[in-house]
Amino acid sequence: MVARPSRCDPNRLKLLLENRLAAHARADVECHLDHCDSCRLQLEGMAGDAQWWAEARQFLRPHADPSGSPGSLAVPPESPADPVEAPSPAHGRRRRPDFLEPSDNPAFLGRLGPYEIVEVIGQGGMGVVLKGWDAKLHRYVAIKVLAPQLATSAAARQRFAREARAAAAVVHDHVVAIHAVDSAAGLPFLVMSYVGGTSLQERLDAGGALEAKEIVRIAMQIAEGLAAAHAQGLIHRDIKPANILLENGVERVKITDFGLARAADDASLTHSGYLAGTPHYMAPEQARGEHVDHRADLFSLGSVMYVMCTGQLPFRADGTLAVLRRIAEDAPRPMRQLNPDLPERLVEIVERLHAKHPDHRFQSAAEVAELLGRYLAHLQQPALVPMPPQLPDRSLASRCQRQRAWRKAALGVLLLTAVAATAATAWLWPGGAAPPQPDDQETAQGIPQDRAAHRQAPAPASVLQAPFAQWDLLQEEIDRAKRQAEYVESHFRPSSQYAAAPPPVDPAKIRADLERLQRELSSAGP
């Protein structure tokens, strides 16, 4: 790798630590660190003394009370946090984020652009999600703001922008709609539909395993939402119960948090995708850092279904690495051991989604959605609607045989086509021009491995790669999303809780406290 001998250089170590080395110099030092023990020790000493390393280890390990937001740092603890220990969510909501401008209405925490902010819904590594009030359209919205301290980081802005574009590109009943991308006080933020209700995670925490019809219905809706995303060339990459919202009243699924989504053809993806999501629901190819396509989302769907069916995580282990290893190598505990009442067909579907190799899973979310749809119809009216047909034999041997048969057939077709084309060409263009390449090669194959088959519409890759300057396409998507949202609003009556009245009193009390504090401090003098 490095031709010239590398030497120990404490100054360069210091610069490395401060991230002030150019790329090639950094690569040099890292190479040196591959084998120089004394430099390693020195580098670690510069970062912090022994106590710092010990404290990092001691305090960052998962603890009974994760007072930070779950999932953004590492594997959340297996056992639920002791309810007495964990701070209540309502508690966190009353903190007033400091980037808000003061609001005229004392009922609100503050203002962000044209939105009045009611409360903080959640906080994560990238920023904060707020519940806002859109006075113009007379509805609640969810606003995701990039954390102020990240606003100067180009990488963070890019990631945020990517999420914005990804979310805007997908318009579907079962995907949280994005209304606008805006900025205020120098901070970019996304404005999305506010989905009143709980997440699937909260529902599972409260009640444990769900019943078969519910499971199938929810899974079907997730699959439909995924199909829409995949049709746009997007892979969600972080499908998990916490990202599945169940809309109030109608219990309709809304997939959220496209923060890790990547376009299937995003060339900038190298190792940065690894361990980006919560490990428990990750697909094996994700865990191994291999090439990932839309079928990874299907594996995650399988894991979500597993939890819905059994109330337990499919791959449980102590520590991130162990979980990943289990995902890559082990089969989860058989579902019927944990819940004997599960219908056989449901188990089959989950097991197929859980195939380690993507080729052995269902090949598209649309396929899964359709199957679950028919299954649900059967469950709802067993007398009238037949069970969907037996899933084709999943065994490896027969599948390979079938694939070989397909290949032979396809090859045959190809040869025939080629022969015919050559013949036709020779006949039509005796001058000997090159025959037109049959670009129906993909459709001629028809093998499940053909990944392009899932794309129903031409993927507008230009939307995803367009700089923000090219707003036209994006604006179209957003307008469409807005119309969708308005349609939904008018057709689904929100529960009285979310009627047009201002929010409850708590923020007012906090505001009063803050005002009292201000008065006390200013009267106390310098």
Place this chain on the structure above:
Amino acid sequence: MSFAPETRASLLARLRCRHDEEAWAEFVEIYEPTVYRLARQRGLQDADAAELTQEVFVAVASAIDRWQPDPARAKFRTWLFRVARNLIHDSLAARARRPQASGDTAVRALLDEHAAPSPEESALFEQESRRRLFHWAAERIRGEFHDATWNAFWLTAVEGKEIRQAAETLGLTIGAVYTARSRILARLRQIIEQVEGGR
């Protein structure tokens, strides 16, 4: 992101300036969960504990200039703990007598009317505060690093995995893992020292 000598005054220094809203928001963000947990541990219900936590911070705010940063006297966290503890004490007693505690309990809590907390109590609060601080700092800086970099740190420094193993799993060189973990620890330390003003 440079490692320049503190461009921000430590959080405590800024708190004493009182009108630094950002500093207050940060201070509350860090210590609120710890104080809340303390209140819950003492038997207060969620709403009461939340309210009391607010009172603690109002009390601290109004008395911050009475706290002397003298190494001979108690550390700031210890003082915070004493305020919180006294307030909880008073709250529990007051609630037994009448439905709502008034503002003057906050003031009284500042005076050392109660028995000093036991070393175990103080140590526990210390620990919890420090833990909370680390988590808060980690969350703060998480977005500044690539996932692979972060995981290199997490797997080796927090979960104690072998460097070689982590390198293999993450597809990084050994040198890269060492670099990643040291960079992140250094950044953690930088953020934390900005709050606590050095150990």
